Amino acid sequence: MSAPAEAVVDLDAYRANLARLRGAAPTAAQMAVVKADGYGHGAVTMARAALEAGSEWLGVATVEEAVRLRSAGVDGPVLAWLCPAGADLGPAIDAGVDVAAGSVEQLDAVLAAPARRRPRVHLKVDTGMARGGVRGADLSALIAAAARAHHGARIEVVGIFSHLACADEPGSPVNAEQRTAFDAAVAELAAAGITDVLRHLANSAATLVDPAAHHDLVRVGIATYGISPGEALGAPEDLGLQAVMTLRSALALVRRVPAGTGVSYGHTFVTQRPTTLGLVPIGYGDGVLRAASNTAEALVAGTRVRVAGRVCMDQLVLDLGDLDVRRGEEVVLFGSAGRGEPTAEDWARAAGTIGYEVVTRLGGRIVHRYLGAP
The missing domain is CATH 3.20.20.10 (Alanine racemase)
Known part of the structure; x- marks a missing residue:
């Protein structure tokens, strides 16, 4: 990528x-x-x-x-x-x-x-x-x-x-x-x-x-x-709908840190034990919701991991725990629940908003790739 x-x-x-x-x-x-x-x-x-x-x-x-x-x-x-x-x-x-x-x-x-x-x-x-x-x-x-x-x-x-x-x-x-x-x-x-x-x-x-x-x-x-038009109607899969967009990136940096490490601006996240942190080169300058700091999840190597600390303009950090991953590992921020990925609705709930905002605000340096083009 x-x-x-x-x-x-x-x-x-x-x-x-x-x-x-x-x-x-x-x-x-x-x-x-x-x-x-x-x-x-x-x-x-x-x-x-x-x-x-x-x-x-x-x-x-x-x-x-x-x-x-x-x-x-x-x-x-x-x-x-x-x-x-x-x-x-x-x-x-x-x-x-x-x-x-x-x-x-x-x-x-x-x-x-x-x-x-x-x-x-x-x-x-x-x-x-x-x-x-x-x-x-x-x-x-x-x-x-x-x-x-x-x-x-x-x-x-x-x-x-x-x-x-x-x-x-x-x-x-x-x-x-x-x-x-x-x-x-x-x-x-x-x-x-x-x-x-x-x-x-x-x-x-x-x-x-x-x-x-x-x-x-x-x-x-x-x-x-x-994306579901409203939570009262059910999740997309309940309505027979399929996720159209998958937002993906890759780890730019992977490093091990000790317990007590403050992460990102304001140290709103501090590691409670030795853990691995992964840097993802995407942030609110690309439309990722800053309000989802410390709450939203991404999928890395088949495992859901949480955003650690505040989402920055150009990057965010994931708490990878003890995952054995390296620089270049794929990160799925949201996509299909059927593939075990977080969804746009998951990110919306994490940020206190709706799925509409999650997808429409994306831009910046994100490129689009189409599957099944006409």
Whole structure:
């Protein structure tokens, strides 16, 4: 391994996860979400693999992400659902990217975009998350403005969507409340004369456990990468998902130290007995969670070992105990539970966060290697 660390991405596992999610929502089209550089897996490669596997749509957050896909030759329907103030929407619209409008002001920005094509727009409804989109009188104003622009051939309203706040808590009453609010928004849009639209509400969690939220299209993100959308739903293997990314490195230094040796900044870890320490050339500068110091584990020579001391910017230390290993021995920070490796969820629990953050923050000097490339 020439780089300090590599993220090995198994595209066959990714395709298998897409198929599993397709089976959970067989009557809906599938949008594979590849925002945030494909959740840290590489947006272009994951987008190509998703389309090859039969996903009808791709989803990203920003128009810049969508344009990068188009510039790399990625075809197929793409929706970009964030519209920051001042964003240049013209290149995305001209590249055939669908855009979202979650307020009258955002719709005005779409209408003002210097584009040669008629914009294709998805209306964003706030059904109870209080994040993107609008509700109440503001929603009525958005629908009325969108209907005027649609019937005047200035835009084409092709979708209406919202996002679930508690889909990873199947028993939450919020889910039913949001579905009801969404249905009411769809009915209001139909009353304005727009009926032939894609309705999409379900994320990964709802795709797996809430058929009532499937509608015409499901947006599948974190589950496609083999990470559970929420602990209440079970571990990935319980959901029939396979880990897609394995983060691996190699020991750069191995040395024996006596009891009472303080390790890393602040000596938050002090050896209680003679032990072997292993230096791994990856740290928070590469996206490894500093909050996982002293708690997260890695796999070395078939044995789970713990991070010793604080994770540094460029490196971390493992307490190898009495393992007989040498410089160059492989280190798996996270990967597949089926292979006995720590998982992204394990690192998330160690750091008090979620698996989403573990994979999306990776970068720096980590290189990607793809298995089963299309």
